[in-house]
Amino acid sequence: MIQQNPACPSPHWLTRDQLIEAPDTVVLEWLFHEDSLTRRLTRLxxxxxxxxxxxxxxxxxxxxxxxxxxxxxxxEGWVREVYLLGHGEKWVFARSVAGRAALERDGLHMDELGTRSLGxxxxxDRAFARGPLQICQYPALWLPNADVAPGLWGRRSCFSRGPLSILVAEVFLPTVWHAIHHIADSHQERR
Structure with a gap:
């Protein structure tokens, strides 16, 4: 569990059209990609x-x-924190939260996911509608101790089904950018 630091101010979560200074094109494309990150990482x-x-x-x-x-x-809410791994390497830190009352009324058992992907x-489930993606440079103090680093890009979106909303935040660790660039470089070399 990540220790919450009250001295750490909340970041400014921004939609794509609110960005003044955007990250590079590859980073931007991954942050605002609408498809399942699980599926994308599985392909990668x-x-x-x-x-x-x-x-x-x-x-x-x-x-x-x-x-x-x-x-x-x-x-109070249900909190699930996981790493999304590629070949056993930590690629993404994910934190998903849902309000207690709505989750208990809905009957979704987030506590039974284990090593399955919430994404x-x-x-x-077609009943879930995804809200807009927002990004920020995720506060280092909100990351697991082993991955505390300033300036890591994170994104979040809210998935809603009736009164239940689940907020999913995903923070891209440096290792995933290495994997993405390695694949891109491999494709360039084959051309």
Whole structure:
């Protein structure tokens, strides 16, 4: 579980048209790609994709999460933190949260996912509608200790089904950019 640091201010989550200074084209394309990140990472890793759970349980949600889910500040919710791996290497840190009352009424059992991808569940259930993607440079203090680094790009979007909303944030670690550039370089060499 990531320790919440009250001294760490919430980042400014921005939609694509709110960006003043955009990251490079490859980064921008990955951050705002609408398809399932799980499917995309599975293709990138040639089916070497897996999920490593870090934490799952009830906890007080951060202020930016409460605001995105339209919950009262300090509300409790289900938190799931995982690494998305390519060939056993940590590529993405993901944090998914849902408000307690809505999750309990809906009956979705996020606590039973284990090493399965939440993204696959959300994208395979047509009842879930995805809200707009937002990006930011994710606060280093919100990352697992082993991956604390400034300036890492993260994105988030809210998946809704009736009164249930699940906020999914994904932070791209330097290792995934190396893998993306390595694949791009390999394709260039074959031409």
């Amino acid at each position: 890793s040639h089916d070497g994709f897996s999920v490593m759970p870090l934490f799952e349980g009830w906890q007080r949600l951060r202020a930016d999460e409460c605001a995105a889910l339209d919950l009262a500040d300090g509300s 696959e569940l959300l994208f395979s």
